[in-house]
Amino acid sequence: MYYQLTNQAEKYLLSLYKQDNLAGELKRNLGELMACGEANTDAACRVLKLSRRTLQRRLKEEKTSFQKVLQEVRAVLAVNYLSDDRLQSLEIAMLLGYSNISTFTTAFKSWYDIPPAEYRQKFLSI
Numbered sequence: 001m002y003y004q005l006t007n008q009a010e011k012y013l014l015s016l017y018k019q020d021n022l023a024g025e026l027k028r029n030l031g032e033l034m035a036c037g038e039a040n041t042d043a044a045c046r047v048l049k050l051s052r053r054t055l056q057r058r059l060k061e062e063k064t065s066f067q068k069v070l071q072e073v074r075a076v077l078a079v080n081y082l083s084d085d086r087l088q089s090l091e092i093a094m095l096l097g098y099s100n101i102s103t104f105t106t107a108f109k110s111w112y113d114i115p116p117a118e119y120r121q122k123f124l125s126i
Contacts, residue, residue, distance in 0.1 A: 022048070022058045023069050030073045039097040041066050075111040078104075084119045089116055 018102055029047045033039045044066065045052050074096045081092040093104035108116045 021062055022055075023062050023064050026055075026059070026066070026069050027073050029072060031077060034073075034077070034095060034097050037097065039070060070108070071111075074107065078108055078111070078116065079119075082116055083124050085120075085124075094114070 013040050025042060025048065029044065030039055033043050033047065037041075041052055041055065048055065050058070055066065059069070077096060078092065081087050081095060087095075089101050089104065093099075093101050096104060098104040098107070105115055108114075108119070112119060114122070
């Protein structure tokens with residue numbers, strides 16, 4: 001099931017982020033890194049074959065940061081995962097790299113001004 005979700009998330013990110021810059025490349029890799037529980041700067045640097053300082057500098061040139069890109073990807077994937085009614089909130093939180101539901105809920109509310117359970121009920125129920 002996780003392979004299928006990773007694959008789905010990767011396809012989704014590829015379709016959304018056809019950017020020809022470092023931020024776009026980072027976005028495309030973060031979905032897979034999250035699924036492996038490694039959505040952090042060090043893992044991203046290994047995948048992108050860049051030093052931490054070079055990653056920071058180049059992202060700054062693009063007027064963004066690792067944290068901003070990570071949050072953007074998490075926000076997109078959260079909605080994508082919530083549309084799959086087989087996934088519970090804890091599973092979604094873990095897939096996105098959060099250690100608990102509370103942290104995930106707080107982040108989701110900061111992105112969409114609504115808790116994930118309410119979002120699922122309001123916008124995704126048939």
